[in-house]
Amino acid sequence: MNFFFKMVVGLSILLAAGCKQTTNKNLYLGNRQIKVVTTTTMIADLLNNAGKGRVFVESLMGPGIDPHSYEPRESDVSRLMDADVVFYNGIHLEGKMADLFKESSKKKHVFAIADGLLPEDIQKEIQSNTNDPHIWFDVRLWIKCLDFVSAKLIEIDPENISIYNTNKNNYLATLNDLHKYVKSQSEKIPIEQRVLITAHDAFGYFGKAYGFQVRGVQGINTVAEANSGEIGSLATFMVKNKVRAFFVESSVPRKNLEKLKEVASLLDPKFIISSGGELYSDALGPKTSPAGTYEGMVKHNIETIVKALVP
Ligand SMILES: [Zn+2]
Structure with missing residues (x-):
């Protein structure tokens, strides 16, 4: 049995043993923060903005880490286990983590932020002709991802809808300015x-x-x-x-x-x-x-x- 397979099996055993109340995914949060685990640092930043004041965010991958080749570690399994919600990119960016997401999603909220985009937003990569996962480099698509994660946070924690709406509007203004800035800088060339x-x-x-x-x-x-x-x-x-x-x-x-x-x-x-x-x-x-x-x-x-x- 290889290490990865052992981890997936381990995760399902731990999830089954540790979560009596999670046959449905409803969370009882009370006043505590939502524990969010993300794959990349970009998604962690998005969640820190969208969930400001309500979330504690950890990313599995640190600065300088290549998500295409990232192999999950044993410590990632326990971080996924402890999370209330998991956000990942999707479109096969985290190619070696698909089984872990699938297993985790049986017991907790697991979302691919690319699901916030429309089919026509997704581009093909020229050389491989497969869908291109690097959606964060069009700021307008990142705005759609903000909409998506905000809606998911509200679903999970509806009592705090006004906090999420305020966060969303604040960060939306930042991202709109950022898009305009990149456009005007590009036009200098x-x-x-x-x-x-x-x-x-x-x-x-x-x-x-x-x-x-x-x-x-x-x-x-x-x-x-x-x-x-x-x-x-x-x-x-x-x-x-x-x-x-x-x-x-x-x-x-x-x-x-x-x-x-x-x-x-x-x-x-x-x-x-x-x-x-x-x-x-x-x-x-x-x-x-x-x-x-x-x-x-x-x-x-x-x-x-x-x-x-x-x-
Ligand atoms: Zn890449």
Whole structure:
């Protein structure tokens, strides 16, 4: 029996033993806070805003963690067990946790925030033609996720509806301003130079929302290694279109990008590709850093992109 299977079995035994009252999922909260567990730090930030004053939020994945390849640990099982509510991204972002969510959902509230979006909101990832999970990079979609989590918190804790509505309206104003800010910053870059080269295709939604062409060195899943054909065609594209900057992401290894630099210099020795800086993709920065909130992360990314691409 492998470790993961043992964990899932362990979780179902613990859930069955520990939760006499949970054959239905109604919570008796009284005045206590709701214990929320999330997968990514972005979702934790969303819940901290939507549930301010009523929730205690923990994320399973810390800063710099790649959710595509994240393997749940034994301690995650007990955190899921202790939670009143679990929020995860969905669209297979947390590919290795599906069984745990399924098992947990038998006994407690487990929600994929992507369920707050309409089918037409979901984009396909170009290379793999599978649904793209990186929904947080279009601020307007994140606003829909805010609506979704607020509605779920109200369902669970209806007595405090006015708190959730106030929180939602406050954070909605922040997100509306953020969307306008990203749009106006993007417009500083001439449209033909709005090309974003990154190590994995995390920025498809960002590109569509804010008018960037997005090219990645590898497919959407950071588990896959880029092959030399992909790197060659990207290097050719960059040399031909005079796109000189690429962006390194906090949760992606740099080796594919180093290879890209090398191939481009073989095509044209005078053409030097350089790093445009570091973008956050699938995790926020450390809690105390400016990119430690969703708002801070989105601002960091657009300001870094503008600095590198504005001629
Ligand atoms: Zn990703």
